Amino acid sequence: MGEHAAVDAVDDPVTVDRIAADLRDLGVDAGDTLLVHSALSELGWVAGGPQAVVDALQRVVTESGTVVMPTHSTQYSDPSVWSNPPVPEDWIPQIRESMPPYRPAVTPTRSMGAVAECFRDYPGTVRSQHPLYSFAAWGADAAAVVDAHSFANGMGEDSPLARVYEREGSVLLLGTDHATNTSLHLAEYRADVDAGETTAGAPVLHDGDREWVEWMDIEHDNGDFPEIGAAFEAAHPDAVATGEVGAATAKLVDQPALVDFAVEWLTTHR
Numbered sequence: 001m002g003e004h005a006a007v008d009a010v011d012d013p014v015t016v017d018r019i020a021a022d023l024r025d026l027g028v029d030a031g032d033t034l035l036v037h038s039a040l041s042e043l044g045w046v047a048g049g050p051q052a053v054v055d056a057l058q059r060v061v062t063e064s065g066t067v068v069m070p071t072h073s074t075q076y077s078d079p080s081v082w083s084n085p086p087v088p089e090d091w092i093p094q095i096r097e098s099m100p101p102y103r104p105a106v107t108p109t110r111s112m113g114a115v116a117e118c119f120r121d122y123p124g125t126v127r128s129q130h131p132l133y134s135f136a137a138w139g140a141d142a143a144a145v146v147d148a149h150s151f152a153n154g155m156g157e158d159s160p161l162a163r164v165y166e167r168e169g170s171v172l173l174l175g176t177d178h179a180t181n182t183s184l185h186l187a188e189y190r191a192d193v194d195a196g197e198t199t200a201g202a203p204v205l206h207d208g209d210r211e212w213v214e215w216m217d218i219e220h221d222n223g224d225f226p227e228i229g230a231a232f233e234a235a236h237p238d239a240v241a242t243g244e245v246g247a248a249t250a251k252l253v254d255q256p257a258l259v260d261f262a263v264e265w266l267t268t269h270r
Contacts, residue, residue, distance in 0.1 A: 003045070006247075010044035014246035019043070019056035022245040023172075027252050030062040033141065033169030035161075035183065035255060036069045038115040042175025044247035050118035053174075058138065066139035068146075068164055069116045070182050071109045076102045076131045076202040101203040101210045102131035115174075128160055131202035131213075135160035141167065151200075151215040155182060156189035169255045175248035178229025183255050185220055187228075187262030193270045195219055224270065232261045 012018075028034060038053065046052050057067050079087055079095040087095065104127040109117045120127055120136045127136040128149035137145045137160065145167075150158035161183055171183055178184065188195055195218035203212050232253075233240050239254040 002041075006041065006043075006045040009247040013047040014044050014052070015047050016052045016056045016059070019046075019053060019245055020059050022243065022250070023056060023060045026172075026243040026245065026250055027241045028057075028060050028170075028172065029065075030060065031065045031140075032061050033066045033145075033164055033167040034061055034068065034172050035164050035169055036067060036115070036172045036174060037176045037180050037182070038069075038113055038172075039175035039248070040114045042248035043245060046246065050114040053115045054119050054122055061139060064140055066137055066141040066145060066167070066169075067119075068135055068137045068142075068160060068169070069119050070112060071116050071120045071127055071134045071136045072112055072132060073102065073107050073110050073134060074132050075110045076107065078199075078201045081198075096203075096212060099203050101205045103205060104129060104134065107131075129204075130154050130159075131204050132200065133159070151213065153189060153217055154200075154215075155185040155220070156218075159186070161186040165256050165259055171251075171253040171255045171258065173251040173253065174245055175250065178225045179222060181225060181229060181253075181258075183259055184222065184225045184228060184262050187259045187266055188218060188220060190259070190263045191266035191270070193266055195221075221270075224266075228262050228265050229258075231265060232258055236261065 040050055061067050079092045119125060125136050125138045126142050126146055128134045128146035130149045130151060133154035135146055145160045145163040149160060155161055171181060197216055198219050199214055200217050201212060201214040203210055236257055239257045241252040243250055
């Protein structure tokens with residue numbers, strides 16, 4: 001949605017107060033652990049842009065809860081596997097040797113949206129150490145959620161996704177859908193499927209020095225995530241609340257229930 005369309009989508013500017021009220025009406029509450037996926041453009045014209053969304057989330061969840069967002073930086077991957085677009089083969093050694101190391105405090109996100117990019121740099125927000133699949137968190141359990149994020153199997157059992165699951169958290173799809181729902185990747189690790197393995201690599205800082213590190217992970221596939229999400233919502237309507245935040249369709253999803261359902265669905269269908 002462009003800016004002209006965003007103005008046309010709402011009768012009044014979407015403010016922090018309105019976003020906060022809409023989130024409460026959806027079921028978000030103080031003390032929640034909330035994993036947020038967002039598309040700012042879907043909310044209509046927001047006074048203050050992504051900052052207003054972050055402020056509203058923090059106001060509603062409060063410091064007694066925890067707000068979590070994926071802050072992936074997949075530009076920090078091995079250039080030999082890039083396909084969108086690929087780079088000339090003779091560039092690959094140069095990129096690997098010259099790319100600055102991943103640094104949680106400064107490395108930008110890639111394709112995560114304006115809200116996540118704003119949130120990662122907010123006061124009090126902490127970000128995990130994974131160079132590709134980092135998550136940022138703010139609130140009571142922020143450090144516990146993002147600490148000790150394993151490079152290997154980066155969205156599996158030693159990831160912030162599993163820490164949200166342990167806390168019986170919720171997924172907030174704010175103008176997005178299950179195609180981008182990272183919690184379904186956690187189910188990929190837990191399901192009895194042959195996901196295949198791949199070697200990943202990135203530059204990181206180790207004892208103050210730049211170092212290229214490599215690790216093993218599964219081959220992720222989100223092609224069936226919309227189908228999984230639709231099947232879950234049909235089977236467990238009580239585990240999903242749907243409403244509007246600004247002009248956006250928003251869904252509040254029970255994350256453990258979704259992951260458990262997806263494990264069974266993947267085991268059967270993939």
